[in-house]
Amino acid sequence: MDDRIVDIRHNMTTGTFTITENVSGSTLYPENLDAKIKKFGFSLETVHLDTPYFTSYIRKRITE
Numbered sequence: 001m002d003d004r005i006v007d008i009r010h011n012m013t014t015g016t017f018t019i020t021e022n023v024s025g026s027t028l029y030p031e032n033l034d035a036k037i038k039k040f041g042f043s044l045e046t047v048h049l050d051t052p053y054f055t056s057y058i059r060k061r062i063t064e
Contacts, residue, residue: 003032005033005036029058
Protein backbone atom coordinates (compact mmCIF):
# COMPACT_ATOMS: atom_id res chain seq x y z
CA MET A 1 0.00 0.00 0.00
CA ASP A 2 1.24 3.50 -0.68
CA ASP A 3 0.28 6.81 0.90
CA ARG A 4 0.85 10.31 -0.36
CA ILE A 5 1.17 13.71 1.25
CA VAL A 6 -0.02 16.38 -1.17
CA ASP A 7 0.23 20.17 -1.17
CA ILE A 8 -3.08 21.06 -2.80
CA ARG A 9 -2.33 24.78 -2.96
CA HIS A 10 0.55 24.11 -5.36
CA ASN A 11 -0.90 20.85 -6.72
CA MET A 12 2.14 18.70 -6.01
CA THR A 13 2.91 15.51 -4.17
CA THR A 14 5.46 16.20 -1.45
CA GLY A 15 5.92 12.65 -0.30
CA THR A 16 5.00 9.05 -0.99
CA PHE A 17 5.69 6.18 1.30
CA THR A 18 5.05 2.48 0.82
CA ILE A 19 4.15 0.16 3.65
CA THR A 20 3.27 -3.51 3.92
CA GLU A 21 -0.36 -4.46 4.38
CA ASN A 22 0.24 -5.70 7.93
CA VAL A 23 1.34 -2.23 9.13
CA SER A 24 -1.22 0.48 9.64
CA GLY A 25 -0.30 3.65 7.77
CA SER A 26 -2.02 5.67 10.46
CA THR A 27 0.81 4.89 12.87
CA LEU A 28 3.36 6.42 10.48
CA TYR A 29 1.32 9.35 9.15
CA PRO A 30 2.02 11.94 11.89
CA GLU A 31 5.78 11.46 11.65
CA ASN A 32 5.71 11.67 7.85
CA LEU A 33 3.55 14.80 7.98
CA ASP A 34 5.89 16.42 10.52
CA ALA A 35 8.89 15.64 8.31
CA LYS A 36 7.24 17.32 5.30
CA ILE A 37 6.28 20.39 7.31
CA LYS A 38 9.85 20.71 8.56
CA LYS A 39 11.47 20.01 5.18
CA PHE A 40 9.33 22.39 3.11
CA GLY A 41 8.44 24.92 5.81
CA PHE A 42 4.71 24.47 5.26
CA SER A 43 2.11 25.87 7.57
CA LEU A 44 -0.64 23.36 8.12
CA GLU A 45 -4.03 24.72 7.07
CA THR A 46 -6.17 21.73 6.14
CA VAL A 47 -5.79 17.99 6.45
CA HIS A 48 -7.98 15.45 4.68
CA LEU A 49 -8.01 12.10 6.43
CA ASP A 50 -9.47 8.98 4.88
CA THR A 51 -11.35 6.68 7.22
CA PRO A 52 -8.37 4.53 8.34
CA TYR A 53 -6.48 7.70 9.29
CA PHE A 54 -9.34 9.44 11.10
CA THR A 55 -8.19 8.36 14.55
CA SER A 56 -8.05 10.25 17.82
CA TYR A 57 -4.25 9.85 17.85
CA ILE A 58 -3.79 11.56 14.46
CA ARG A 59 -6.35 14.27 15.19
CA LYS A 60 -4.57 15.04 18.47
CA ARG A 61 -1.15 15.18 16.79
CA ILE A 62 -2.40 17.48 14.04
CA THR A 63 -3.95 19.95 16.44
CA GLU A 64 -0.87 20.19 18.68
